[in-house]
Amino acid sequence: METSFEKFARRESGLSVVVPATLVLVPLLALLILSAIRNDWFVFGLVLFSIAAASVSFIAAGVSKQRDSARFDHKRIDWVTSEPEVQRQNLNIEVAQLLKILDVEPTQLGDLQSAYIVAEDLAIRQIQQEENVPILRHVTIGKTPFDAILVRNDIVCCIDISFLVAPELRQDKIDAMFRKVATVKQHFDREGIKMRLRLMTVLITQLTAEDDQKLRSALGKNRFEATPVDSLEIRFLDFESLQRIYVTD
Numbered sequence: 001m002e003t004s005f006e007k008f009a010r011r012e013s014g015l016s017v018v019v020p021a022t023l024v025l026v027p028l029l030a031l032l033i034l035s036a037i038r039n040d041w042f043v044f045g046l047v048l049f050s051i052a053a054a055s056v057s058f059i060a061a062g063v064s065k066q067r068d069s070a071r072f073d074h075k076r077i078d079w080v081t082s083e084p085e086v087q088r089q090n091l092n093i094e095v096a097q098l099l100k101i102l103d104v105e106p107t108q109l110g111d112l113q114s115a116y117i118v119a120e121d122l123a124i125r126q127i128q129q130e131e132n133v134p135i136l137r138h139v140t141i142g143k144t145p146f147d148a149i150l151v152r153n154d155i156v157c158c159i160d161i162s163f164l165v166a167p168e169l170r171q172d173k174i175d176a177m178f179r180k181v182a183t184v185k186q187h188f189d190r191e192g193i194k195m196r197l198r199l200m201t202v203l204i205t206q207l208t209a210e211d212d213q214k215l216r217s218a219l220g221k222n223r224f225e226a227t228p229v230d231s232l233e234i235r236f237l238d239f240e241s242l243q244r245i246y247v248t249d
Contacts, residue, residue, distance in 0.1 A: 024054050025051060025054060025055070028047055028050055028051045028054065029051065031043075031047050032044060032047045032048060032051065035047060077141065077156065077193060077195065078141075079136060079139040079140065079141050079149065080139065080140050081138060081139055081140070082138045082139060082140050082145040086140075086145050087138050087145075090145070091113060091116065091117070092113075094116060094162070094163065095109065095112045095113050095116055097170075098112050098116070098163065098165060099112060101165055101166050102165060115163075116163050119163050119204045119239050119242070120147065120161050120163070120204070122204075122237075122239075122242035122243065122245075122246050122247075123161055123202050123204050123237050123242065124137060124147075124148050124159075124161075125242075125246055126237055126242060126245070126246075127148070127150075127159065127200075127202065127235070128150075131150060131152075133150050133151070133152055134150070135148050135149070135150045135159075136148060136149045136150070141156070141158070141184055141187075142183060142184040142186075142187030142188070143183070143187070144180045144181075144183045144184050144187075145180075146158045146159060146160060146180065147159050147160055147161040147202075148161070154194070154195050154196055155195070155196045155197075155198050156184075156195050156196070156197055156198070157198040157199075157200050158180070158181050158184060158197065158198070158199050158200070158229075159200045159202060160177045160180070160199065160200070160201055160202065161202045161204065162201070162202070162203050162204065163204045163206075163239070164203055164204065164205045164206070164207065164215065165205075165206050165207070166207075166211070167207060167211040167212070167214040167215035167218065168215065168218065169203065169215070169218070169219060171223070174201075174223060174224070175226075177199060177201060178199075178226055178227060178228055181197060181199045181227075181228060181229050182228040182229075184197060185197050185228055185229065196230045196231075197229040197230055198229060198230060198231045198232070198233070199227060199229045199231075199232045199233070200232075200233045200235060201232070201233070201234045201235070202235050202237060203215075203234065203235070203236050203237070204237050204238075204239050204242070205236060205237070205238055205239065206238075206239045206240065212236075212238075216236070219234060
């Protein structure tokens with residue numbers, strides 16, 4: 001199986017050129033025909049020149065987009081599925097933190113593991129729905145594992161998911177995200193891969209409205225100033241809302 005991102009990347013549709021071209025050229029053609037019927041050759045010449053100029057412009061824009069698409073290094077970025085042991089270890093670390101915050105008995109470990117797995121699955125479904133691109137789950141890129149990755153044009157988006165039951169995102173968690181994506185950036189630089197990196201931090205929350213507002217206020221810009229990537233996005237998803245969308249009526 002070929003594991004290059006080229007098979008999964010969503011590129012810009014040719015409609016981005018075709019639609020504007022249609023909106024411009026169709027009225028001009030109608031005006032051209034009308035001026036010919038009325039024997040208004042001066043207007044006919046002006047419209048004909050406009051059609052020619054617009055056609056050249058749209059053709060050049062289409063060629064430019066094709067060239068931009070061709071320069072993307074999708075074929076040079078290989079991914080592998082994260083080892084089950086790595087996935088299990090990451091799950092256990094997150095669930096252990098939930099046990100500590102919720103102050104529940106270790107006998108509930110299984111229930112929390114199941115809840116975390118469901119929450120993560122629903123979150124990735126929602127992201128794929130919103131982004132409208134294929135998403136790779138639990139893959140390793142540049143020897144660095146991520147919960148998910150998506151690719152659009154020249155952007156590789158690394159997705160890190162957290163399940164929060166308290167209005168706090170630990171700083172060590174943020175630092176770990178930055179270290180991981182910095183490792184991928186170094187890999188791209190070392191291999192000469194001309195793709196931009198984006199970090200998407202997905203926070204699945206199960207909080208009261210008051211605690212949710214407290215969390216958003218605590219995640220000030222200064223906590224993410226050290227990001228090593230071109231862009232960073234924090235996306236909030238409510239666990240109960242996700243269940244209503246994908247599980248219950």
